[in-house]
Each structure stands twice: as structure tokens, then as C-alpha cells.
Amino acid sequence: MPTKAWHDLYRAIAGAQKFIYIAGWSIYPHISLVRDDASLEEHSHLGNLLKQKSSEGVKVLILLWNEKLSTDGQLDA
Numbered sequence: 001m002p003t004k005a006w007h008d009l010y011r012a013i014a015g016a017q018k019f020i021y022i023a024g025w026s027i028y029p030h031i032s033l034v035r036d037d038a039s040l041e042e043h044s045h046l047g048n049l050l051k052q053k054s055s056e057g058v059k060v061l062i063l064l065w066n067e068k069l070s071t072d073g074q075l076d077a
Contacts, residue, residue: 006033010044019059020050027064 010033013020029047034040043049054060 006035010034010040010049013046013049013053016053016058019061020053021061021063023063025065027062 013033027046029045029050031046032044033046033049034044050060050062
């Protein structure tokens with residue numbers, strides 16, 4: 001059975017107890033990680049999920065590379 005990468009990512013972040021480290025070219029905080037389950041979709045927006053985990057005491061660290069050739073040079077926080 002194939003994995004569901006976005007569901008797996010949601011479960012990993014939602015289940016984190018100590019730390020979350022994210023590194024990437026860019027992060028779009030408004031993306032919904034779960035789109036096919038109405039009961040989870042509302043709670044799976046990346047930015048809100050990271051804020052929730054941070055408020056629970058989970059250390060959230062994000063390293064972004066703002067590569068100017070693929071964006072307008074603005075970070076969407």
C-alpha cells in the first residue's frame with residue numbers, strides 16, 4: 001500500500017513531543033497537509049499546526065533559504 005506523504009507529515013508534526021526541525025527552499029504556512037479528511041483538514045494548516053505545537057512547549061526551528069531566482073525576494077510568514 002502506498003504511503004500518504006502529506007498525511008504522514010501531518011501525523012509526524014502533530015505527534016511531536018520535543019522538537020520539530022524544518023529546512024527548505026520555502027515554507028507556505030497556509031498549506032493544508034490533509035485535504036481528503038474534513039475532520040482533519042481544518043486543523044492541518046502548516047502554520048497553525050506549528051504554532052499549536054510551539055504553544056505546547058515543542059521546540060520549532062525552521063531554516064529557510066530565500067532563493068531570489070524562484071521568488072520575488074519576499075518571505076511569507
